[in-house]
Amino acid sequence: MLKPSYPIETARLSLRPFTMDDLEALYAFHSRPDVARFLYWDARTRDETRAALENKIGWAQLREGGDTLNIAAELRETGVLIGDLTLFWRSAEHRQGEIGFVFHPDHHGRGLATEASREILRLGFEDLGLHRIYGRCEARNTPSARLLERLGMRREAHLVENELFKGEWSDELVYAMLRREWNPPEESPGGR
Numbered sequence: 182m183l184k185p186s187y188p189i190e191t192a193r194l195s196l197r198p199f200t201m202d203d204l205e206a207l208y209a210f211h212s213r214p215d216v217a218r219f220l221y222w223d224a225r226t227r228d229e230t231r232a233a234l235e236n237k238i239g240w241a242q243l244r245e246g247g248d249t250l251n252i253a254a255e256l257r258e259t260g261v262l263i264g265d266l267t268l269f270w271r272s273a274e275h276r277q278g279e280i281g282f283v284f285h286p287d288h289h290g291r292g293l294a295t296e297a298s299r300e301i302l303r304l305g306f307e308d309l310g311l312h313r314i315y316g317r318c319e320a321r322n323t324p325s326a327r328l329l330e331r332l333g334m335r336r337e338a339h340l341v342e343n344e345l346f347k348g349e350w351s352d353e354l355v356y357a358m359l360r361r362e363w364n365p366p367e368e369s370p371g372g373r
């Protein structure tokens with residue numbers, strides 16, 4: 182069971198559950214082909230974004246293995262929603278979770294996805310008691326791989342042509358971190 186107390190504040194971000202008021206801000210980046218290039222979905226229409234948002238709402242806590250936690254990241258300075266984070270509770274028995282992140286390109290390259298993702302790891306390890314959290318990305322998704330490395334995750338696998346992805350065989354990278362390898366942000370170089 183994971184029932185975070187929201188908002189979760191970091192130096193520059195406020196992390197909180199999604200609401201229907203997030204539709205336009207979410208559409209602003211879910212509609213972009215460059216954002217969706219290495220995601221399992223294609224650039225979304227407004228209606229598709231609304232359906233995705235409806236799915237996210239109500240999933241701000243985890244009750245049992247198999248559940249998905251959806252968290253919106255907004256800039257504290259402006260209140261604008263810029264990121265969409267996920268913690269999948271993959272297995273209660275094996276205490277495994279998976280992290281996911283999608284940010285608006287206008288806000289890439291500032292360490293904001295890293296800042297938010299560290300809080301997702303903290304929730305998974307410290308509050309949910311996970312033993313291992315992993316992240317997966319298409320092998321050509323360099324920004325995603327770099328982010329997983331920046332979080333301190335270990336590259337455990339480079340799977341070769343394991344998926345038929347958007348019409349072509351593609352490779353996948355698997356990164357992971359164990360609870361005992363987790364350094365809370367306060368102890369990490371550069372802080373939160």
Ligand SMILES: CC(C)(COP(=O)(O)OP(=O)(O)OC[C@H]1O[C@@H](n2cnc3c(N)ncnc32)[C@H](O)[C@@H]1OP(=O)(O)O)[C@@H](O)C(=O)NCCC(=O)NCCS
Nearest residue numbers: 216282283284289290291292293294295317318324325328
């Ligand atoms: C994956 C994604 C979230 C990464 O975003 P990002 O902005 O590159 O990630 P970060 O927030 O960690 O920022 C890191 C960059 O900011 C720079 N940076 C600037 N200030 C920083 C700070 N205070 N702390 C850390 N990094 C900082 C880093 O040097 C780094 O740049 P580099 O990769 O050129 O070296 C983004 O590319 C994205 O949304 N992609 C589309 C969706 C997607 O593919 N999601 C992943 C699916 S697997």
